[in-house]
Amino acid sequence: MSEKIVKDKDGIKIRKLAELRTSTAKDYEGAMLKRVEEFKDIKGDKSGFNNLLQNTFFKALSTAFDLKVQVDKALGEDNLKKLHKAIDDILLLGL
Amino acid sequence: MYHLDDDEYLNVPYYRKTRSVCPECLEPIDAEVYEENSQIWMRKSCEEHGQFKDKISSSAKYYKWTHWAIKDKDGNVIWKFDKDGETNPPDCVGEDPRGCPYNCGLCEQHLSTCSLALIDLTNRCNFNCNFCYANVLQSGYLVEPTLEEIDRIMKHFRSKPIPAIAIMFTGGEPTVRKDFPEICKMAKDNGFKEVIVATNGYGFQKKKEGLEWTRKVKEAGLDTLYFQFDGINDATYEKTRGIKNLMAYKQRVVENCRKAGLDSIVLVATIAKGVTDIEVGNIIQYAIDNVDVVRGITFQPVSLCGRIAFEERQDLRITNADVLKIIEEQTGGKISMENAWYPLTTIVEFGRVIAYLADVEPIEFTCHPDCGFASYLVTDPDSGEMMPIMEYFDPLKVIDFANRFWAKIKHKEKKPLRLFEDLLGDFGKTLDKGLNFLDKTQLRARFLLGVLQYMKKPGKLMEMFSRLLMRGDWESVSSFSYGALLLSSMHFQDAYNMDIERAKRCIVHFGVAMPDGNVKEISFCTMNTLHRPNIEKQIAKQVTAKVRNEFDTTTGQAIEEIEQEIARNGGIKKKGDA
Numbered sequence: 183m184s185e186k187i188v189k190d191k192d193g194i195k196i197r198k199l200a201e202l203r204t205s206t207a208k209d210y211e212g213a214m215l216k217r218v219e220e221f222k223d224i225k226g227d228k229s230g231f232n233n234l235l236q237n238t239f240f241k242a243l244s245t246a247f248d249l250k251v252q253v254d255k256a257l258g259e260d261n262l263k264k265l266h267k268a269i270d271d272i273l274l275l276g277l
Numbered sequence: 278m279y280h281l282d283d284d285e286y287l288n289v290p291y292y293r294k295t296r297s298v299c300p301e302c303l304e305p306i307d308a309e310v311y312e313e314n315s316q317i318w319m320r321k322s323c324e325e326h327g328q329f330k331d332k333i334s335s336s337a338k339y340y341k342w343t344h345w346a347i348k349d350k351d352g353n354v355i356w357k358f359d360k361d362g363e364t365n366p367p368d369c370v371g372e373d374p375r376g377c378p379y380n381c382g383l384c385e386q387h388l389s390t391c392s393l394a395l396i397d398l399t400n401r402c403n404f405n406c407n408f409c410y411a412n413v414l415q416s417g418y419l420v421e422p423t424l425e426e427i428d429r430i431m432k433h434f435r436s437k438p439i440p441a442i443a444i445m446f447t448g449g450e451p452t453v454r455k456d457f458p459e460i461c462k463m464a465k466d467n468g469f470k471e472v473i474v475a476t477n478g479y480g481f482q483k484k485k486e487g488l489e490w491t492r493k494v495k496e497a498g499l500d501t502l503y504f505q506f507d508g509i510n511d512a513t514y515e516k517t518r519g520i521k522n523l524m525a526y527k528q529r530v531v532e533n534c535r536k537a538g539l540d541s542i543v544l545v546a547t548i549a550k551g552v553t554d555i556e557v558g559n560i561i562q563y564a565i566d567n568v569d570v571v572r573g574i575t576f577q578p579v580s581l582c583g584r585i586a587f588e589e590r591q592d593l594r595i596t597n598a599d600v601l602k603i604i605e606e607q608t609g610g611k612i613s614m615e616n617a618w619y620p621l622t623t624i625v626e627f628g629r630v631i632a633y634l635a636d637v638e639p640i641e642f643t644c645h646p647d648c649g650f651a652s653y654l655v656t657d658p659d660s661g662e663m664m665p666i667m668e669y670f671d672p673l674k675v676i677d678f679a680n681r682f683w684a685k686i687k688h689k690e691k692k693p694l695r696l697f698e699d700l701l702g703d704f705g706k707t708l709d710k711g712l713n714f715l716d717k718t719q720l721r722a723r724f725l726l727g728v729l730q731y732m733k734k735p736g737k738l739m740e741m742f743s744r745l746l747m748r749g750d751w752e753s754v755s756s757f758s759y760g761a762l763l764l765s766s767m768h769f770q771d772a773y774n775m776d777i778e779r780a781k782r783c784i785v786h787f788g789v790a791m792p793d794g795n796v797k798e799i800s801f802c803t804m805n806t807l808h809r810p811n812i813e814k815q816i817a818k819q820v821t822a823k824v825r826n827e828f829d830t831t832t833g834q835a836i837e838e839i840e841q842e843i844a845r846n847g848g849i850k851k852k853g854d855a
Contacts, residue, residue: 277682
């Protein structure tokens with residue numbers, strides 16, 4: 183359980199939450215945590231999650247995210263600010 | 278608000294002038310909003326009825342943050358939480374010299390479009406709550422638009438240049454109407470994307486036909502229940518509704534929705550000091566436990582009606598900031614006041630970008646920053662725990678990028694690329710379509726990269742978010758929003774804290790079919806504070822003996838039945854009840 187239930191002087195149940203984690207929607211938990219896999223299974227070829235090209239793209243992007251967070255840490259705040267400004271300028275260029 | 282912690286702005290006492298109303302005579306008066314003892318107050322004075330003072334926010338720091346503006350080096354405001362929205366043409370010319378909010382209809386002083394259209398379907402209800410403004414028994418008259426009148430109101434909202442996307446049926450208890458499924462279908466036929474009912478659960482909870490009825494209304498077009506939910510304890514409902522054993526009734530509603538596949542319930546909790554404030558953590562956990570059908574929670578600090586002395590008012594008054602503090606305390610700091618909450622207006626430009634790129638109608642949250650706050654909890658597929666989405670991004674930087682992005686592309690919304698149509702006819706039209714598709718694809722990629730550079734945590738959730746931004750289809754939206762909860766706190770105004778600047782920016786509008794064939798569009802808080810008695814006098818139908826005695830001529834409980842139930846449960850019977 184993610185909670186501790188106490189009762190106040192009037193007998194009102196009060197839950198002291200320690201973690202924001204579901205405790206009763208068990209059937210749903212699998213779908214919630216593995217939702218991409220769920221869609222893949224249910225919809226088969228019709229699911230965009232089974233598109234090889236898309237999956238390769240998003241996997242590569244995901245790897246890039248990991249790398250980005252490491253680079254952010256290494257750069258330090260001032261350099262990161264400058265980098266963000268440069269990226270913003272490039273992305274907004276020509277719009 | 279971490280980015281403002283060392284900012285001089287927070288040390289400057291807050292002060293602004295505005296307009297309000299006298300709580301006694303409801304005439305317009307000047308008001309000041311100011312800081313005192315780290316809280317924000319409103320003071321105003323009526324020549325006839327004296328001075329009034331009321332608390333606007335229990336946290337001056339938080340309040341000031343939500344009124345903060347980004348300025349350029351010359352001191353010009355380039356962004357602020359307080360927005361002027363895009364507006365529809367006014368429905369009427371304000372003839373009352375007192376101005377807003379006495380000319381509702383809507384007049385030219387209104388500064389926002391309607392995001393949520395409201396129709397009171399009835400003032401009949403199977404409950405008889407003491408504090409409710411809509412009650413056939415207390416008012417002595419019946420307010421219940423016909424199907425033709427309802428259709429007229431719907432067409433009014435949908436025919437505007439910027440049409441309302443969502444509609445909510447209110448009351449009374451809307452589900453006591455026998456023709457409720459037909460009304461839901463009518464809303465879909467009129468083009469509303471989201472059809473919502475504000476309900477205590479009556480139609481959905483019935484032991485015999487509740488499940489069948491729930492399936493029927495879902496089929497007819499109902500999308501979401503805005504579900505009155507005061508807590509998980511029967512004792513709390515006994516205090517708020519005067520009826521014992523209501524939790525089982527509430528649970529039946531959730532179960533029937535689950536079985537019928539109606540998987541969008543928003544729990545609505547009215548927060549009153551010492552009554553329902555202790556239930557906040559309980560309600561959040563209940564929502565998480567039922568996250569397969571519960572999509573959000575709206576906390577509503579109680580509005581104060583009638584004549585109430587200052588001291589008593591301060592005992593009762595609870596502000597949005599108080600609610601956010603309570604949420605932080607009762608979730609062990611997991612949903613913190615300082616980092617998890619933003620005014621609803623924060624995402625206006627972000628929403629416009631997303632709507633444009635996904636080819637859907639935008640929802641304009643251009644209300645006042647004091648109206649409400651929201652936080653979005655997502656389930657992290659890597660840890661299984663829910664946390665505010667702000668943990669994954671640097672929110673203000675994302676918003677800042679979205680603002681600049683929107684400023685650059687908004688002209689495209691009004692004027693799509695059209696290079697070949699005039700030259701090559703239909704073939705040129707197809708070429709233009711292709712060009713617009715390619716243009717949107719490159720814009721999506723730019724926007725995605727712009728947003729993701731401010732991401733703080735990688736993982737599966739961010740991968741899903743990328744799919745959502747790039748594809749914008751139902752599957753990617755669903756995969757991202759599975760197990761997500763939208764938390765919000767909405768503080769409706771009363772005559773004591775009415776701020777006309779808020780009223781002008783209201784995005785939740787009642788539609789009322791008037792006897793002359795017109796539809797009056799009236800903002801939520803001014804309807805309930807000022808206009809309701811006068812409007813209802815004009816549209817009320819006579820209460821026949823049948824309505825009076827049987828209470829409900831369609832499917833609601835008869836008055837005798839309610840009285841028996843209250844008596845059986847030992848509940849509180851109101852003074853003066855029949």
